[in-house]
Amino acid sequence: xxxxxxxxxxxxxxxxxxxxxxxxxxxxxxxxxxxxxxxxxxxxxxxxxxxxxxxxxxxxxxxxxxxxxxxxxxxxxxxxxxxxxxxxxxxxxxxxxxxxxxxxxxxxxxxxxxxxxxxxxxxxxxxxxxxxxxxxxxxxxxxxxxxxxxxxxxxxxxxxxxxxxxxxxxxxxxxxxxxxxxxxxxxxxxxxxxxxxxxxxxxxxxxxxxxxxxxxxxxxxxxxxxxxxxxxxxxxxxxxxxxxxxxxxxxxxxxxxxxxxxxxxxxxxxxxxxxxxxxxxxxxxxxxxxxxxxxxxxxxxxxxxxxxxxxxxxxxxxxxxxxxxxxxxxxxxxxxxxxxxxxxxxxxxxxxxxxxxxxxxxxxxxxxxxxxxxxxxxxxxxxx
Amino acid sequence: xxxxxxxxxxxxxxxxxxxxxxxxxxxxxxxxxxxxxxxxxxxxxxxxxxxxxxxxxxxxxxxxxxxxxxxxxxxxxxxxxxxxxxxxxxxxxxxxxxxxxxxxxxxxxxxxxxxxxxxxxxxxxxxxxxxxxxxxxxxxxxxxxxxxxxxxxxxxxxxxxxxxxxxxxxxxxxxxxxxxxxxxxxxxxxxxxxxxxxxxxxxxxxxxxxxxxxxxxxxxxxxxxxxxxxxxxx
Numbered sequence: 281x282x283x284x285x286x287x288x289x290x291x292x293x294x295x296x297x298x299x300x301x302x303x304x305x306x307x308x309x310x311x312x313x314x315x316x317x318x319x320x321x322x323x324x325x326x327x328x329x330x331x332x333x334x335x336x337x338x339x340x341x342x343x344x345x346x347x348x349x350x351x352x353x354x355x356x357x358x359x360x361x362x363x364x365x366x367x368x369x370x371x372x373x374x375x376x377x378x379x380x381x382x383x384x385x386x387x388x389x390x391x392x393x394x395x396x397x398x399x400x401x402x403x404x405x406x407x408x409x410x411x412x413x414x415x416x417x418x419x420x421x422x423x424x425x426x427x428x429x430x431x432x433x434x435x436x437x438x439x440x441x442x443x444x445x446x447x448x449x450x451x452x453x454x455x456x457x458x459x460x461x462x463x464x465x466x467x468x469x470x471x472x473x474x475x476x477x478x479x480x481x482x483x484x485x486x487x488x489x490x491x492x493x494x495x496x497x498x499x500x501x502x503x504x505x506x507x508x509x510x511x512x513x514x515x516x517x518x519x520x521x522x523x524x525x526x527x528x529x530x531x532x533x534x535x536x537x538x539x540x541x542x543x544x545x546x547x548x549x550x551x552x553x554x555x556x557x558x559x560x561x562x563x564x565x566x567x568x569x570x571x572x573x574x575x576x577x578x579x580x581x582x583x584x585x586x587x588x589x590x591x592x593x594x595x596x597x598x599x600x601x602x603x604x605x606x607x608x609x610x611x612x613x614x615x616x617x618x619x620x621x622x623x624x625x626x627x628x629x630x631x632x633x634x635x636x637x638x639x640x641x642x643x644x645x646x647x648x649x650x651x652x653x654x655x656x657x658x659x660x661x662x663x664x
Numbered sequence: 665x666x667x668x669x670x671x672x673x674x675x676x677x678x679x680x681x682x683x684x685x686x687x688x689x690x691x692x693x694x695x696x697x698x699x700x701x702x703x704x705x706x707x708x709x710x711x712x713x714x715x716x717x718x719x720x721x722x723x724x725x726x727x728x729x730x731x732x733x734x735x736x737x738x739x740x741x742x743x744x745x746x747x748x749x750x751x752x753x754x755x756x757x758x759x760x761x762x763x764x765x766x767x768x769x770x771x772x773x774x775x776x777x778x779x780x781x782x783x784x785x786x787x788x789x790x791x792x793x794x795x796x797x798x799x800x801x802x803x804x805x806x807x808x809x810x811x812x813x814x815x816x817x818x819x820x821x822x823x824x825x826x827x828x829x830x831x832x833x834x835x836x837x838x839x840x841x842x843x844x845x846x847x848x849x850x851x852x853x854x855x856x857x858x859x860x861x862x863x864x865x866x867x868x869x870x871x872x873x874x875x876x877x878x879x880x881x882x883x884x885x886x887x888x889x890x891x892x893x894x895x896x897x898x
Contacts, residue, residue, distance in 0.1 A: 282782050289770040571766040574727055575780045575827075576755025578748055657728040660762070661718075 283581075287588045290561065298593070301557045305597035305639070306604070308550040309632060313605020315539045316628035320461070321613070321621050331495040333393070334502050335524040336363075336488040339515040343368075345484035346514050348475075353508060354490055359501040361493045364389040367486035369474070371434030371447060371467070373424070380420050382434060382467035383486075384474035387413075393489055396458045403428065403453030411473050413452035417464030419612070421454050428452060434467075439478045447477065463621055490518070547635065554643035558590050562647040569651050570659025583652040590644025591637075598636035602629060674835065674867050675701035675724055680733030682719055682890075693719050695890035697733070706861040706868045708881035710896070715887045717871040718839055724869060725758045725837045726750040738834060755783045759828030763840040765820040767812040767827075774799065774808040777826045784831065798826040802856060818849035825856060829866070836860065838870040842877050854880045 291298045336354070338344035346365070354363040364386055371382040387407045391397060399415060407413045416426060426432065433446035441447050449469055457464050475482055492501045502518035509516045519527075562569070569582060577585075606624045613622035682694040693716040701707050711717050722728040723735050726742045735743040737757065745753060759780075767776045774795050781791040799805055802822040812820055821841060828836055838857065842850030858880050860866045870881060878884045885892050 282788070285775065286768075286771075286779070286782070289768070289775075292770050567766060568768055571760075571762070571768075572779070573751070574725070574754065574758075574760050576751050576753075576758075576783050578751040580748075581783075655728075657719075657722045660722075660727070 283585060283588070287585055287592055290565075290589050291592065293561065293564075297557060301554055302593060302597035302600075304553050305550055305594060306601040308546045309598040309601025309636065310605050311546055311601075312543050312632055312635065313602050313624055313628070314608070315542060316632070317605065317609060317622060317624050319539045320623065320625050320628070331498070331520065331522070332361075332492055333521040334490040334492060334498060334505070334518050335521050336490055336502075336505055336516050336518040337524075338487075339506075339517045342487060344514070345481060345486060346488065346516065348483045348485050350488065350509065350514075350516075354488065354505055357501070357504050357508060359492055359494065359497050359504065360490055362389065362393060362491040363488050364393045364490075365471070365485035365488050367471075367474070367484075368438070369434070369436050369469075370438045371436045373432065373434055378424070380423075380465055380467055382469070384471040385468050386471050387415075390415075390468065393491060396462045397455045398458055399453045399455050406452040407470070410450055410452050411470060412447075412449050414449040414467060414469035415453040415455050416451055416468075417455045417466045418457070419464040420467060421451070422612075423465075426451050428454065432467075439474070439481070441477050442479055443477075447474075460623060461621055461625075489521070543635075547639070551639060551642055554590070554593065554639060555646065558586075558593075558643050558647040559650070561589075562586060562651050565651075566654060566659050569654055570656045573654070573656045574660070579652045582654075583648045586648035586651045587641070587644045590648070591640035594636050594640030594643065598632070598639065602632045602636075672702045673700045674703040674705075674738050675699065675869070676734070676736040677720075677724070678734045678736075680723065680735060681731045682716065682723065682728075683731045692890055694723075694730075697890065697892055699885070699892055701867065701869060703738075703867055704861070704865045706858065706880070706882045707870070708878035708884040709869060709871045709887060710873070710875070710878055710884055711887035713873075716890055717887050720887065721837050721839055721869065721871050724835070725760060726754050755780065755831065757834040759831065759833035759836045761821070761824050761828045761836060761838040761841045763843040765812070765817075765824040765844075767820055767823055769812050772809050772811055773804060773815065773823045773826075776812070776823055777830050780827060780831045794830050795826075798830040799823075801829065801860075802826045816849070817845050818852060821845060821849075821853050822856065825853070825860075829860065834867065836866050836868045838868060840871055840873065842872070842874060847876075850874070850877065 336346070336350075338346055345367075348365060351363045351365055354360050366383045366385055369382045369384060372378070373380070387404070391399070391404065403415070407415055414432065421427065428451055430451045432449045432451060434449065435446045455464060455466070471485075490501075490505065492498060498520050502520070505518040506516050572582060573579075606629070609623045677697060677699040680694055680697045681692070684691045684693060697720070699720075709717050709720065719728065723730050724737065724742075726745065730743050733743070734741065740753065742750070742753070768779070771779075777795045777798050778791055781794055784791075786794065796805070796808075799808055802825050804819060804822050804826065807815060807819060812823070815823065825841075836857070841857065842853050845853060854877055857868055857870065861868050861882070868881075870877070872878055885894060886896050
């Protein structure tokens with residue numbers, strides 16, 4: 281600790297150079313943080329995917345519908361605990377830009393199928409009682425300022441209402457998440473209200489979420505479901521929920537690989553910049569290092585002082601970058617429709633802190649060794 | 665390690681050679697050199713450029729190693745110490761004063777003076793007390809918070825001397841301490857060194873080109889072609 285002033289004072293030697301180096305390191309770690317947030321947002325569904333759930337869709341495409349009658353047939357299969365269908369409603373609230381996911385579901389099955397959603401019991405009961413009742417995620421409610429009792433009109437270009445107007449819903453509950461990563465941007469309403477009100481497609485649904493008894497049997501159960509409906513007019517494709525969501529996410533590429541590649545390239549560049557700065561700083565201080573050694577500073581201590589300087593630069597700047605990325609998430613998602621789950625996960629902060637350490641070490645070790653090996657007489661003679 | 669003078673002799677150098685290599689060429693800087701310096705002595709070391717004065721000073725201070733021979737300070741065989749032992753020994757027994765002051769520009773005068781004390785087990789308060797005393801001795805009590813760039817050359821050298829004496833070392837090794845100063849300021853520095861020698865009994869070995877400076881020493885030796893003599897070379 282008593283050497284801290286000696287270490288810290290070195291940062292004031294070339295203030296502009298130090299500031300620019302720190303800025304570049306900070307920007308690199310800000311980028312790391314932003315990419316980590318993006319990755320988390322795009323793959324949040326995979327993280328929260330329940331291993332005991334299978335998604336069953338039409339074999340051709342998810343936009344092809346399946347019969348609602350499949351539910352009972354699936355529930356009779358060995359290994360299936362429960363099945364619940366969902367349908368893509370594509371309801372528009374006021375303006376197409378106000379995008380959010382909205383789905384007709386069965387309220388009596390919804391919370392047992394998705395235990396990651398929590399809601400007060402009285403609101404659950406209200407949903408059962410209210411034919412046009414809808415429950416909305418907390419984030420979505422906050423986004424539009426909705427509260428229980430509000431009436432929400434949605435127009436669906438896919439599913440016109442028999443009345444020819446907008447579908448009218450009443451908010452009866454607000455969904456919260458059992459986990460931080462739970463997607464709270466959804467809008468769920470009763471299937472019976474939807475099925476009776478639509479102009480066509482009665483008895484048809486989008487896809488199924490199936491809860492299985494033993495997650496280890498997921499592949500076998502999925503196979504059994506597909507076999508059950510083989511050679512029918514609506515054959516199915518069943519797969520674990522995680523794989524299904526990952527398939528969606530990977531439509532824009534392997535997020536993890538993209539993030540790793542970008543962070544790797546930036547990290548390497550910053551390493552070169554910081555390493556060069558450190559080496560330059562040590563070269564400029566050859567005489568001073570010689571003087572410190574002449575006073576009795578051991579080789580090990582000199583190595584420690586120079587390394588500490590590198591760690592200090594990386595720590596301050598990297599910490600600032602990560603901190604700023606974290607602060608960015610405090611206000612919530614700037615584009616909730618696109619990135620409903622928006623936070624910097626703790627594990628990514630730990631990885632970031634690890635990278636700060638690695639950067640500090642790699643940038644400082646060569647200059648530190650150079651300083652350690654410096655011969656005092658040579659250093660002092662250089663000045664003379 | 666004792667560093668106690670034997671028979672009053674603090675520095676004992678015997679049969680020392682120092683050879684540098686430049687490519688395939690060997691340069692003999694010191695040849696079979698012998699020197700004794702008594703405790704409390706103020707020795708001036710003179711000689712033409714390239715005669716090996718600074719090299720000899722570096723050998724005494726444990727900054728460099730002799731190619732052959734014995735370097736003993738107060739009974740401690742400096743030539744046989746490891747790098748680590750030498751670092752600790754220098755911290756306890758040697759104070760260096762450099763021609764170009766070699767202060768750290770990013771530290772104030774008091775922080776510069778404190779640097780050698782960081783190697784000790786003294787508390788922060790004790791270090792501060794030592795620093796105040798050293799700066800008082802060199803007459804710079806009023807510039808403790810000044811950065812080197814705001815100090816004159818003479819003041820910077822005073823800070824350099826304060827830094828050299830703050831640990832109360834056994835020997836002060838001064839490498840042309842007035843070489844970068846005007847005559848008047850140089851005289852002030854020499855008076856300060858004389859006072860340290862006279863009043864505090866500090867053993868001082870000073871390399872200088874300046875005959876005027878050497879007159880302040882109690883003894884002058886001349887180094888020429890790797891050999892010492894008591895008489896100035898022709």
